Amino acid sequence: MALIAGLQVAAIDWEALPPLPYRAPPLVTAEMHGFVAREAKAGRCPHPAGELRVDVAVLIDEAGGIRTTVPRAIQCAPVEQYAAALVAGFARGNLLPRMATGEQWYRTSLTFTLPK
Template sequence: MIASLALWLALQASPPRVIDWPSLAPLPYRSEPQITPDMLAFVANEVVARKCPLAIGPGLTLSVDVAVLVDAQDNIRTTVPRAIQCASVEQYAAAMVAGAARGNLLPRMATSDQWYRATVTFTWPK
């Protein structure tokens, strides 16, 4: 029953079929989330293990945009990663954004659900 309800809620919060990424306002974090060395290692491992066609390594960056639906009470309803040809990294970035946003958003005047954009950037040291 709960799984069915969760699926129904997720479908109700679905983004438009085509997301106009540049038109989404940036997610209003109080403080920007920090990428740790363990996060970088996980992403690098996923790219290699899944044979994703992405360039990673010393001095390179990998960015993942994530659309975020925030309700009027500043709760995260859902996150939708932008495709980068590596599903596990896309889902990891979406989960990171959801976790980082909980209790970490600036006050908003929204009275209804609103979509935002967050970008997770993984930068490997030189």
């Protein structure tokens, strides 16, 4: 199972994707915020203090498993990849039953707090 797609064949229409149907919303911990803050402080993320949001597209298979996660580019590859991996972990075993019979794309986002 691929967690992060390296190449996108077509552009993702983010607004057209339905929200990822979590049973319980994910909890972004202080350690997760800390990792992103360290990446920003090290200059790997060209973002000002405040918040950093990463949108992630998620492909769910027929059985409700995660096939892949694709982060939206924010010019910060380490944080993009980190967010995509977090979303895969948050979604595993934490999705509501679906009525879809095939694969379907969804969207979600994670927001990290950066120190001012």
